[in-house]
Amino acid sequence: MADAAWQHPLPPWSTMPDVHRGARMRRHDLVWIEASTPPAQLQVAAPWRPALQAWLLQRRPLVVGRQPEPAGERLRLGFTLPGRGPRSRVEVHAPRAAITRHTPAPPLSDIQTHAPVAWQAAIAALLAAFAAQGTQLRAYGSLVNQAYSGEACLREDSDLDLLIDCRDRAETLASLALLQAHAAAPRLDGELRLAGGAVAWRELARVLGGGPQGELLVRSDTAVQRMGVAAWLAT
Incomplete structure (x- = not known):
């Protein structure tokens, strides 16, 4: 793994706004x-x-x-x-x-500098593409752990785990298309999240490739269930 562009861990009082303690707890928060x-x-x-x-x-x-x-x-x-x-x-x-x-899970833009130097150009292009359609990218997994611990967590085979909250079917499909266009170096993984729950974006791409009648594994904040892709996109 190439050296990261970071030196110090993020403090707990970083730029993310605090959420009220009584607020709903969501996966990856x-x-x-x-x-x-x-x-x-x-x-x-x-x-x-x-x-x-x-x-x-x-x-x-x-x-x-x-x-x-x-x-x-x-x-x-x-x-x-x-x-x-x-x-x-x-x-x-x-x-x-x-x-x-x-x-919430941190915006990718907040922790970008904690990623390896070799990832920086690809992350910048990814952020620009999603900003152009008005969609925010959040991150979870090893990059977040690296950013907040200040210690090496990413391996040679590590993915960049992304969490994308989408408002509707159109934004979901547009986000999926952008992920497919930028999926190589680093390898992108992660979830697209609608009100009905989150799905792995690579699974969504595979299921849609087989037609609109396929089923997805949908993860809500409290359960895991199978759901038809059309029904999930309509939530």
């Missing part, structure tokens, strides 16, 4: 928990408890996962330990009251 939270309030597998405490002391965010339904006062969160080796993902359950800050 980021949350911060005070390191002083009593350990008994944080449910994590025993071998990972020291890693969690170190993570919180460094004021690093946790990622919101799919939540149980009905929603309760405990949230399903997680983080991935930095490094370029095998991924070590840690699941944490925490009370909503322990959250001190909550933001």
Whole structure:
């Protein structure tokens, strides 16, 4: 992996606006928990408890996962330990009251400089293409982890994981076309999200290639289900 263009991790008070603590928690959102939270309030597998405490002391965010339904006062969160080796993902359950800050997944433009130098031109072109159609690109995965930890997380085979919130069918299909046009170096992965839930954009492209009657695996903030592509695009 070529050297990244970053030097320091992003602070928790970066340019993203804070979201009210009582707001809906969406997959890929980021949350911060005070390191002083009593350990008994944080449910994590025993071998990972020291890693969690170190993570919180460094004021690093946790990622919101799919939540149980009905929603309760405990949230399903997680983080991935930095490094370029095998991924070590840690699941944490925490009370909503322990959250001190909550933001959406960061805009790609906010963390662009934390990507490898070799990616910079491609990311700039991608951002320009989506800005021209009025669509914001957000990021999740290893690039976000690298940006907020200040440690190497992207490997030679890493993808750029994108999250794109679309207002309607037309914006979804236009975004899909742009992703297909810019999908090579770096390899783009990620999800297109409508009100009905999120789908992997590469799966959407494959299913649409077989006709409008195909089905998609749709991930909402609380469930996973199969849905016809036409029905999903109409949500």
